[in-house]
Amino acid sequence: MTPERRDDGSAAASVTAVISTLHSKVDEVTAQTQRVLMDEIADLRGDAQLVQLMRDNVAANIDTVFSAIRHGIPVEHVEAPTAALEYARRLAQRDVSANALVRAYRIGHQVVLNILLQEVRDSELDAQRQLDVFDEILGVTFRYIDWITQQVLGVYQNEYDRWQQSRNRMQAAGVRGVLENDDEIDIDAASIALRYPLRRVHLALVLWCAESGDQDELTTMERYVHQCAAALDAHDGALFVSADRLTAWAWIPVDPEHSALPPVPDDSPLRVAAGRPLPGVAGFRRSHRQAQLARAVLIAAGSPSGRPVSAAEPGLLLAGLAGGDLGEARAWVAEVLGPLATAGAGEERLRETLRVFLRAGSSFKAAAGELHLHFNSVKYRVQRATARRGRPITDDRLDVEVALLLCHWFGAAVLTP
Incomplete structure (x- = not known):
């Protein structure tokens, strides 16, 4: 039955008729939307499991918004689809950016609107009624996208924070395992677990801050480590783990000939002790112990914050041993x-x-x-x-x-x- 024949004279009835006609094609709409998302957003091209979950997410959102329009359900009364929330969690666990998630909803909205617009044009409604119908559909779908993105972003951020904390704990445990185990280890397996190249030459850092009211000391330390990695052209990336809220350990894969650290900002409470650049797992451990010894000297001396101090400086390690x-x-x-x-x-x-x-x-x-x-x-x-x-x-x-x-x-x- 065409929308015109089902029209009882109201725009709402025409909207319902258009949506009902398209609802029978929901699988086709879902497939088309997913194809566009895969083409437009490279970060969403995951494994088969993630792709299937994306399809379920797209289908669930389309079905939910179509049902809300057909039955006149206020958007704020609509519950977020389970697949949409789970998809947000899965992206957070895989370090896919929140920006990619938001873009997916915006692009998906555009694809579905284009399909809806074509459906309205193909209807037997007069021009004014077509405008009224599309205006109604546009308003509801925009409100839905605004509402659903708030929901999934909240779930994404909570999961991202939880996942990062869990992964940081696992990474810290893995680092301690490498440091404390003097036996042979599977270097390649440990490198994968730590996401750090243990076969390289390592420059170990120990970083610490005096306690402040800002409570962002770890952020300050991690930001400095990233600056060091960039300055030392460490393409493989640095390894950063928190020892406690005011202390952190880091390793940077470096060229031994170019391992000078950038200065610490004058107004920063950050203090840095570094080991020598040393190779392999043994170097990973030894450079860290050197950095710890250098830190012990600075703390015992009551040195104010200032330039990074390296164990390579003449006499520092001897002073640490003798002191x-x-x-x-x-x-x-x-x-x-x-x-x-x-x-x-x-x-x-x-x-x-x-x-x-x-x-x-x-x-x-x-x-x-x-x-x-x-x-x-x-x-x-x-x-x-x-x-x-x-x-x-x-x-x-x-x-x-x-x-x-x-x-x-x-x-x-x-x-x-």
């Missing part, structure tokens, strides 16, 4: 350096000059170049430092170098007030 007991370290430094271990700007300049001089092989010229001082200035400061110590450095030079190293890295923590 396990700061009380004993402080007493030993005082025994070795005497009054030169006293806190103060003058003594600090003398200690730093003597440290660089000894590291440079007792070369006044080399030390002057590194310190950007005149040759005679370096010579004068070395003599002053030796005099301040109270005895020459020839007999226990190694002890002096280590003591100066501890002063350099730990600062006031090992100095005499």
Whole structure:
């Protein structure tokens, strides 16, 4: 029966007649809509299971909105189709963007509207009634799309957050398994599980922040790791896991020759310690342990936030090993350096000059170049430092170098007030 013959004189009856005619073709409408979505949105081209769920989602939405129009059901009283909610959850679990989900509803709406428009044109209704019918259909379908996208986006976001938290926990457990298991592991299987290339050269980072009221410390840390990965041209991507709310671990696959980290913003509470770039699973573990040791030095020294500190910096790891007991370290430094271990700007300049001089092989010229001082200035400061110590450095030079190293890295923590 044509819409004209079923028309009782009202636009609503004509709308019902048009929708009833098209409802018998719902499988065809569903198939056409799905084809367009697959062509237009590459992210939706999943496996057979996901494609079938997409079809069920499209069919359920078309059937729901057609029923609402036919029976005059207010859109706000319509329940979201189960298939639509499940499809949103499945996309969230597969890291398909929310934007792809919203585009699917907009494009699908356009496809169905074009089919409806053609159905109205093919009807025996007069031109004015066709306009009235399509205007009614347009209004209902737009309200439905607005309503349903709110519903599915809410479900998508909840599932995405839940899924990310679950996956982060699993990833963190996998990382701890690699770090704590010294036995041989299946490198390829572990790489797939962690979504990180364990056969590469790894630069490990330990990041931490002081607690703030913003409660977005992990976001700050993860953003910095992504900046590092981009700066180091790490196409395989970095691995980031949270150790707790204020601490995170990261690994970046790098070229060992180009592993300098970008600076931390001056106003950032972020602090960063890095290991050396090392290869394979053993390097993954060792670089992390180095970063942890570097962090322990910075925390013990009470260093303010600032530039990233690397375990590759001369003497840092030795300081970390020697500074396990700061009380004993402080007493030993005082025994070795005497009054030169006293806190103060003058003594600090003398200690730093003597440290660089000894590291440079007792070369006044080399030390002057590194310190950007005149040759005679370096010579004068070395003599002053030796005099301040109270005895020459020839007999226990190694002890002096280590003591100066501890002063350099730990600062006031090992100095005499």
